[in-house]
Amino acid sequence: MTFGSRAREFEMAPKPDAGRFFSTVRRVRLGDSSPGGRLRLDALVQYLQDVSNDDSRDAQWSDPHGWVVRRTVLDVYEVAEYLQEVQLTTWCGGLGSHWAERRTQVCTLDGKVLIDAATLWVHIDMQTMKPLVVPQDVVDVVHETTQGRSVSSRLILKGATSPTHIIEWPLRFTDFDTLGHMNNAAYWQVSEELFSMYPEIRRNMRAIVEHVNPVDPGTIVQVEIEEKTQTDVSVVLRSDSQLHATMWLGLRR
Structure with a gap:
């Protein structure tokens, strides 16, 4: 899938x-x-x-x-x-x-x-x-x-991707919080950059970010983008040694 x-x-x-x-x-x-x-x-x-x-x-x-x-x-x-x-x-x-x-x-x-x-x-x-x-x-x-609903911590966004674009993502001092890691809100800045490339996503949008391994200061982060269509975009944030986060942006249905 x-x-x-x-x-x-x-x-x-x-x-x-x-x-x-x-x-x-x-x-x-x-x-x-x-x-x-x-x-x-x-x-x-x-x-x-x-x-x-x-x-x-x-x-x-x-x-x-x-x-x-x-x-x-x-x-x-x-x-x-x-x-x-x-x-x-x-x-x-x-x-x-x-x-x-x-x-x-x-x-x-x-x-x-x-x-x-x-x-x-x-x-x-x-x-x-x-x-x-x-x-x-x-x-x-x-x-x-x-209401008795149980939830799992298993990742939703799993599996291999085939990047169509790869960009380096520079980190800033202001990306980090009191835990010493990149704050979860800072990951969403990637989505804002992608909106300029995929403006159609903004209509009736679903967006997901899943955090896998924290980003520490000094990490060289790459953003790997797989464009299925203009309204179905998968993203992976990784460094040489680790997968840090996965993202998906697209229309809800």
Whole structure:
């Protein structure tokens, strides 16, 4: 199976009727916007990180910070625009032994859904970076919205690709966070570069990034692009020694 066929099989869990939800409002600012005034995907993923951390601290989780992203899936129906206020509402869409899927919707203030997001967060020991079991107090808080749904940490985007383009991706100091690794939002800057090559993808888009091995400072990263069609693009980020991330950008259906 191709990246595209696997990506389209992912099921976005629907919003449940009951349970814990957390909402906040953000205004799309100048630094979040493309030259055309569209909310960029890397800025959107920063919003998702922020609302996730705000929710976990508001719920008084025993460990609100020891979580890293394994996968983010975005379904973009309409873009948010410069200076527009949007509401982000987040909840837990599923649980695994050492991870949880956080669902987030980005809506207009009158409730129209612009973007659906599903992010798989893995609970880790901040000293060893090894996975830890999801704490029971977290399970107690979020179990109602999961509706018993279990989620896997297995990668969706698997298999060989045949690159049609290869570019070197320069790293910057600002790409790295307090863990000393390239922040997950920085990976989405690659998608923004690709939009200039594949503008048709922006219509009714699904985009996925999966993180395999962290990118450390000094790594020489190459972006390998496989163009099936103008609306079916697979991407691999790798260095000489490691696969770092896989991506897919295309139409949802």
